[in-house]
Amino acid sequence: MINQQYKQMLQGKSVIRELSEYATSRGKEIGYDNVFDYSLGNPSVPCTQSFTDAMTDLLQNSDPVAIHGYSPSLGIESVRNCVADSLKRRFGVNYEGKHIFMTSGAAGAIAHAIRCVTKPGDKVLTFAPFFPEYNPYINHTGAVLKVVPANTENFQINFDAFEQMLTDKVMAVLINTPNNPSGIVYSPQTITKLADILRRKQIEFRHDIFLVSDEPYREIVFDGVEAPFVAKFYDNTITCYSFSKSLSLPGERIGYIAVNPKATDADIIPVICGQISRGIGHNCPPSIIQLAVSRVIDQTSDLSVYETNMNLIYNKLVDLGFTVVKPGGTFYIFPKALEDDSNSFCMKAKKYDLILVPSDGFGCPGYFRMAYCIDTEKVKRSLDVLEKFVREEYGVR
């Protein structure tokens, strides 16, 4: 008989995906150019030509048995070394290949990291607003995800609430900076304070508290500012990365776990991840994709369009009187809705073929998310529609 736990999940379908499906079907009706679809975080820029060239070269000039053969379950050794070297060079943390575990994107990385450092019943804290898929990623491990309420002033951390919720049962804290959905980058002050509290509580509780840092947007930052590298602030950090956004390869499922060399059991955690893989049938990410990514390790797609789009949208939102914190990165923005019920707000926008995502699922009601990984030309056209919608429905300005 079908497992009822999963059958029940069917009721909890992803709001984001439903809106995206609506946008697609609406596009078939009225032309996709006329639907302003801000629902999905799917990169809109192509991968680098160098990635395509690397793939082609591997296919044309390497032994097929070698490039398509089984990868060791922790990842191909040369690829793990390459990732470690890149992180060391860029951020000055002394990773070696043994600290790297290759994963199926950041999703696989998080699911493995949490299974590794918790047991069923343990608590994991994350901070609102947060990516709703953290719920299945964490809760299916048997650990329990608890959400610290948002600091809506600037979407940094609500430390009062955090300290109250950080009990002896918490074995891991999951953060995401640059953040989906707020677009905020945690400041060095925020990360320092977070690390100080965790260090203090580790001593008080006499057990490790791991910081699982979900960083798929690390390279999408604005104003030429680099996002602080979280592992530099706290020894027990497990960095979860995906090449999905930086290289525009979301479908190729390639990412990694990097365990801070100073973490407790740093050498063992990647090996444990290999054991976890055996149980979920993951085994390893695709061999040829691992090899190709390692050849373009420090490169990114041309990500500048996201900053262009952000500025256009941010300025318009401010003009229209929205309360909104300016994103420091990602391709998301998270303004306050013009009524308390953001579902109602987004339903009204939908009538204008403006597809916005209400914020309840992100753990921060009353806001909405726009994923602006779309053509700049379309962003520009959408702003007139946004203005029309706001004036007609709310009479603002």
Added chain:
Amino acid sequence: MINQQYKQMLQGKSVIRELSEYATSRGKEIGYDNVFDYSLGNPSVPCTQSFTDAMTDLLQNSDPVAIHGYSPSLGIESVRNCVADSLKRRFGVNYEGKHIFMTSGAAGAIAHAIRCVTKPGDKVLTFAPFFPEYNPYINHTGAVLKVVPANTENFQINFDAFEQMLTDKVMAVLINTPNNPSGIVYSPQTITKLADILRRKQIEFRHDIFLVSDEPYREIVFDGVEAPFVAKFYDNTITCYSFSKSLSLPGERIGYIAVNPKATDADIIPVICGQISRGIGHNCPPSIIQLAVSRVIDQTSDLSVYETNMNLIYNKLVDLGFTVVKPGGTFYIFPKALEDDSNSFCMKAKKYDLILVPSDGFGCPGYFRMAYCIDTEKVKRSLDVLEKFVREEYGVR
């Protein structure tokens, strides 16, 4: 703190992998040509040129945002349809795209299928000799794997033992034909009898019993005989497939689940698998690999070398007086060792640089496995070494 369950698994390292690692290091000492490594089931023939061409064409002539974009979590629609059409055409079962779920190889397929049709504490039966990785694949779902003792006469099914073990608590039966490690193909009579028993017990127990059929070796069959297609014999069949062996792509992690359209909840099972994916961070197999495989769906690599190797080895083993059942497919053979303790037998062989895998892990002590996915020329050279080993250690013939 590190999850102790996984930490303990580190003690239970794979014997196959340890032998393979030994063979590699020994190869570095004395030259790899002089080590006769029958340990690993890693295909030795290249993928088809058509697969390489399909990959290259996709990279050169398609929109990178499309080919590297997120796949729907159940797989790319055109790929699912293509798999369904191929199965329908080849085996006459009325699959539609909605019955297909794309997976990371057969490992991912089995792990998803078992999670789908069991709940923690349920029992799953499989038949010795069996692939040892079934232990983590099944036991990590929370279900409990129980092994029906082997029918060592011909490595078909030991039905007496099976019927005794088939209690009300059994929700799924996992079979693997053509079989790793025995190389045996279940006969139509075996599958018919298995299906009859399952149908009878479903009525008696008043619940479904799913047959999970692991078929990565489906296309590697000898004497021009086709392996019976298990789903044709039993409605509640979930077929787990991988392109790893047929197309020599083990590292690219691509396979599928095909749910018999007549199975209970046939339309829902693939959707449930999508929900399970959310919890383990799998999400989908790599997009470009899905697309490329669908372009060569009915093709295979040149698999004839495996039959050539099998005949050479089988004849030599018979000459040397081994008790051995002739394989009907795969690239494995599973002879009886020349002493009761097959570990001791394989340790002695190792002194001759002949790497054989003892059978305890396969649930059938006293035998050994040879994976003959190696060059035919090397197989020929190895047979003299085998003869020398057997004469010197056991004085046979």
